[in-house]
Amino acid sequence: MAVYKFYLGHRELSKAVFEWDAADRTALLTAFMLMEVFSHWLWCLFVWYRRDTYGAYVDINLLYPVWISVSIVGVFLLWMSSRFSPVRSVSSNLHIWQALIITIYSVYITFIVAILGHSSLVTGVSLVGGAMLGMMLINRNYVWRAFIGQIIAILAVSLLPYFGITIPNLRQLTATTLPPSIHSYMTHSDMTIIKNEALTWEGLNHLRQSSNLLWRSTHIYMSLPKAIFIIYMFRILLVSLDDSRRETLRHANQDELTQLKNRRYGLKKMKYALATVREYQDLSVMLLDLDWFKQINDNYGHDVGDQVLIEVSQTLSQSLTDKTIISRYGGEEFLIVLPDTKHDSAMMIAEQLRLNIAEHVMKIEGLADFNVTASFGLYTLTYEERACIAQGYEKITQQKTVARTSPLIKPIATQRAESQIASMQKLPSDICQRLISTADKALYEAKHRGRNQVVSANEMWAEKKGGKQSLYKSR
Ligand SMILES: Nc1nc2c(ncn2[C@@H]2O[C@H](COP(=O)(O)OP(=O)(O)OP(=O)(O)O)[C@@H](O)[C@H]2O)c(=O)[nH]1
Known part of the structure; x- marks a missing residue:
């Protein structure tokens, strides 16, 4: 014993x-x-x-x-x-x-x-x-x-x-x-x-x-x-x-391979960041995807592919501050949320990240040194747009509540509880998904334009003719 x-x-x-x-x-x-x-x-x-x-x-x-x-x-x-x-x-x-x-x-x-x-x-x-x-x-x-x-x-x-x-x-x-x-x-x-x-x-x-x-x-x-x-x-x-x-x-909460936050936890943190973002603060979202990653797997094997994912993850963690939410969103795709970051700063950060990844040399035993690149899709939710979305959302929820409730005067406790819930749910519940899919469109555009570059969905919309685009009106 x-x-x-x-x-x-x-x-x-x-x-x-x-x-x-x-x-x-x-x-x-x-x-x-x-x-x-x-x-x-x-x-x-x-x-x-x-x-x-x-x-x-x-x-x-x-x-x-x-x-x-x-x-x-x-x-x-x-x-x-x-x-x-x-x-x-x-x-x-x-x-x-x-x-x-x-x-x-x-x-x-x-x-x-x-x-x-x-x-x-x-x-x-x-x-x-x-x-x-x-x-x-x-x-x-x-x-x-x-x-x-x-x-x-x-x-x-x-x-x-x-x-x-x-x-x-x-x-x-x-x-x-x-x-x-x-x-x-x-x-x-x-x-x-x-x-x-x-x-x-x-x-x-x-x-x-x-x-x-x-x-x-x-x-x-x-x-x-x-x-x-x-x-x-x-x-x-x-x-x-x-x-x-x-x-x-x-x-x-953690991704086993890269030791970054996993998709579920990354989304949870993103929701929290959106719920706690202060007035006049912008929030930027980036989606990053490695270029030609399938070829790395095919040419060097899955283990080398894994090593690349680990090293890219380390580059991301070392290049970003603790406030940034970095998570592995999918296979070779990473989600980065920058709370309180304006569009121009986010673009500069993304550009720097792109350079850091491209300059990092992969030294793998038995193989010639090589580099990988990544494409970035970015979207910044400005506080003005957030306020518009919140207002529009509040109107819809109010209409729904009026339709559902009887004309009788509600007890004060019920009114208080409802106003509390309304203040907590200022933004629609699908806001995270909308932000990510918008950044994903920009990422797709970056791939389309030749990879190894950063594309901003805000700039894409600004360049487009025919009306103002926004997160909930861009379809
Ligand atoms: N080694 C390794 N490979 C992975 C992992 N997860 C996904 N993959 C591979 O990543 C590859 C992604 O390939 P594609 O989606 O075609 O993308 P790509 O080759 O990077 O091409 P583009 O994105 O268009 O530049 C697939 O071959 C997956 O098998 C993983 O955890 N480890």
Whole structure:
């Protein structure tokens, strides 16, 4: 078993523990149980060693059978943990062992809780913490059943005295206050002390305080280390969950080959950029497509094609700022969104990118150096056009809303909610697609004009005769 890996940091350890196979995790849980049982055994030893002092608060006659029971459970768990290697190969056996271990532990903990006088601290930590730890390490169904069984058993043990059944208890009862008439409040053991010795008020008080101190310390000793350990394990689990969540998100948003954002995430970021663009800010969109990329694949092979895609992606990332949204839109096509960028600046950026790609020399082992080029289609959505689109869109939505609603006056809450929605949806939902398809038309034109160049859809429209063109009127 890989428990020796505790020298690892908690992040590494978390990975290691949760990647272990089921038999190792069961063995780890057994080791935890064993440590707990051993701590109980040490407590018995301590009380027995100081029996002259603690004999007044602990039932020493009962301590011996308890000690023997704790020892038997300890030896049994020790034997079980040594049996995991053979069990590992037969997985069905492992399930039986898991069920057995958790049942024995539940019965044992119920016994300890009852025999110690139903400490709420020990009960709480054992029930909740033990179940949490168990669920992290072994079959959750077994732990869940054991948890329910333990609750029923602890409830039963607590209620039995009300049905006249007395359960042996290690804790000797002592008076907790000094009433005016001592005899009517004394328990049997206190009465014995009073009969044998002349008990003073201070003596009784001392007895009460010492007893409380012993039992409180016992409950803390039996609960806190376990609670700290379980919280530590839980932290490890959460670290591991955080890591895997981050990893999943990274995979969901990133293109595996180029490490750029993927199409889905690029579009999501673009939508967000459009929703948060400020008044008087323009937004530019570029589509970039490598030229004659099929020939690269055909001439040099798919691996070289992949390498080209990686290097072009690196050139893009290195040439653009963090604010720019760069994503792999398709095979050899990239989508670049420049928030708060005017048309002229966007043209300059695109031209610079084109040069950077064209000047980058592909050095591939076993092949002569070569260069690739790219064509660019660009479109800038100016704030004036955005305002026009938003206005037109608002009119349409208002008309639709009036047609749908009754002439009755709407409640203020509804009006407020509607105006909020309207302000959030200022632009039509297909705006991203429109922007991209407009940039795509410019890209097509760039290919048509001979490739390795930047074409702006805004300039294309300006050059065209016959009326003003715009994103929603250009068909
Ligand atoms: N190596 C590699 N090739 C890819 C990948 N994705 C798409 N391709 C290839 O990219 C090529 C694109 O070819 P075309 O669409 O004909 O474009 P082109 O050859 O670049 O020609 P133009 O765009 O007209 O300049 C196809 O052969 C695809 O198989 C990829 O991830 N890796």
